[in-house]
Amino acid sequence: SQQGEEDPQALSIQEGENATMNCSYKTSINNLQWYRQNSGRGLVHLILIRSNEREKHSGRLRVTLDTSKKSSSLLITASRAADTASYFCATGDNYGQNFVFGPGTRLSVLP
């Protein structure tokens, strides 16, 4: 079963706009991670936020985590055409079980 579920499934925006993707999960977690995948390529780690953190920044990325709502959001500011990719959240539960990914959000940034 999937732990994380991203929303929306697909998002299309213009270059320069901000993109926000959401992730909901089911069980208690130690950390939540976001990954990016260009079409047909391997996933690349973007950012990790721990369960005791509420917000984290990395360049144009901002991630928030609300453990009470079991949700996280990824904000990409000032998007570029090169940001076009699929974005996945991933979590492992506190019992050391499966490290699973959500179905992903396909982001298209139009020039």
Added chain:
Amino acid sequence: DSGVTQTPKHLITATGQRVTLRCSPRSGDLSVYWYQQSLDQGLQFLIQYYNGEERAKGNILERFSAQQFPDLHSELNLSSLELGDSALYFCASSPNSGLAGHTGELFFGEGSRLTVL
């Protein structure tokens, strides 16, 4: 370059056949994860090994098996292949054990694309 190497990159085979996918993790990483990615199923966790031992098991079919060798490389064996097994198979490695949720960053290979005809 993530430092994770997967071979072969592409593989075409027939139904009923058996294939072996190989993964070399990043130097020093003890954990290896296998994932299957197909268009209609997303990224499915198959299995994780840590330092040679099975650590966690996901949606891995009985026709599939994996192992991690003393040199830490891993192999995923797929047998009695069916059309539905066509997918991208990813290996990822991590220095973390995954124990008690302490899963750090995963480093992914570029995948092995399996086509079953």
